[in-house]
Amino acid sequence: MLRAFVTALLLTLFAAQPALAAERVKDIGRFQGIRSNQLTGYGIVVGLPGSGDDNLEYTVQSMKGVTARFGFQLPPGINPSLKNSAVVMITAELPAFAKPGQRIDITVSSMGRAKSLRGGSLILTPLLGADGQIYAMAQGNLAVGGLGAEGADGSKIVVNVPSTGRIPDGATVERAVETGFATAPTLTFNLARADFTTAQRVAAVINGRFGTMRARAIDAVSVSVSAPPGADVRTMLMSDIENLTVDSAEAAARVIVNARTGTVVINSAVRVSPAAVTHGKLTVRIDEAQRVIQPAPFSQGETAVEQQSAIGVEEEVKPMFLLDPGPKLADVVKAVNAIGASPADLVAILEALKEAGALKAELVIL
Incomplete structure (x- = not known):
């Protein structure tokens, strides 16, 4: 009884306070754990038209590692000229709930002296997460928006950034990231901007839709929502919550x-x-001028220059x-x-x- 009274009182207080236009819950935050993950990889781009890293030591070592995968060993002491190759870093965003077999876009950036990656192809490269595990494999032909040209006299022109390119759908997901949303004791909704009033209003709107004390504001950012276990049930619940509308509190004066x-x-x-x-x-304005003074005819005087200064103050x-x-x-x-x-x-x-x-x-x- 007391909890129902407190909930009703909060709804009354929040309705009386000034608020911005109503917003969907999905537009002011997101559920905890439902996020993308960053992936990185280290690889080799080949097939460049002489615009690669040349004979940088780590480029040679990387190429030796690539060829070793196929059972081919470069003879000791031989460092090939690798103007057609470049060492690169690969970055990608692994979306939430990405499943094995799905494809994601990747960005490829040169690490060495490569002037351009235009026309290059990325050799099969694993992409690692923050835990060191392989989550995707990348490979494909680069699409480079920039270009560069250089003359024999040393003059050159560069348009955009030719040392960075993208490969649409260039990586295949090999492992899914466990979010835990189907088995966690509760669902937690986090606001994008911390505000105690908005957090309380979100909890009040959820309780008004699904029943008293289903949700409670933990702090200025998080709202805890009680939910039965099961991915299908929670998916429906989260969908309903995201489409509820709430009046966000007015921002602090700033x-x-x-x-x-x-x-x-x-x-x-x-x-x-x-x-x-x-x-x-x-x-304050100071104007300087010079006046030439001529001596009288047949006199012993000499021509002189006289400085004239004009000082004025304007307010x-x-x-x-x-x-x-x-x-x-x-x-x-x-x-x-x-x-x-x-x-x-x-x-x-x-x-x-x-x-x-x-x-x-x-x-x-x-």
């Missing part, structure tokens, strides 16, 4: 300033206490403006635009308001 580009972003929650602001610009007068109590974003922008402040000037005004305690927001400098 002003973001990019000091390198002068970009200023102010969210709608920013408020300003009563404050008077004036903004002016003082310019751009701009009126002081008053920020009324609790103005919203539109009022702040309108007041600042009224005095013609540049982005750099706006940053200075915001910093001064923050220091004076009038800006009710977090000021973030990037």
Whole structure:
């Protein structure tokens, strides 16, 4: 009885608070364990038109390792010129629930002095996960978007990045990653942005749809959902939860300033206490000129040059403006635009308001 009362009270409180437009649960987070995994591999690209690594030591060692797989051993002391080969790193994303036999895209990047991978073919290479196990095998012809050309006099031109390419469907999945979602004691939904209010609202919406206390907010990110075991049952439950709509809580008041580009972003929650602001610009200008002085005819004088300096001070007068109590974003922008402040000037005004305690927001400098 007490739990039902608490749930009803939370629903009432959250409905009374200001909120953004309703969003689907799947758009504000994801279930724990349902994620992609990174794979990497080390391999050899062959068939290059003389744009490879040449005779780099690790390229030679890698090629010897490849040929050894087929029972062929290069004679000791012989290091072949490998202008048509290049040592590469292969990276890929293994999607959640990927099954053996499925194919995934891979990216191939040169590690050595190869000028271009255009026209090359990747030799069969295992792709490893963070645990050192093989999860996919990669092989195929590269698609390279960049190109490069070099003249006899040393001049060259490069378009995009010819030392990196992709192979669509270039790897075959050999092992599935166990997610544990079918056997875990509970399902955990994690928000993309930590917020206690949003977490409570997600739990309240799930309880309103599936029954009281089915879900509970663990912290500002995670919502624990009780679910019966079984992949089929949990798949249906997770699908229903993802398509529920929830009113996300309004973000904390924040002003973001990019000091390198002068970009200023102010969210709608920013408020300003009563404050008077004036903004002016003082310019000191010094002009230098030279005047030639000629002596009188038949005199003993000499021609001379006289320096003339003109110093002036200009002060751009701009009126002081008053920020009324609790103005919203539109009022702040309108007041600042009224005095013609540049982005750099706006940053200075915001910093001064923050220091004076009038800006009710977090000021973030990037």
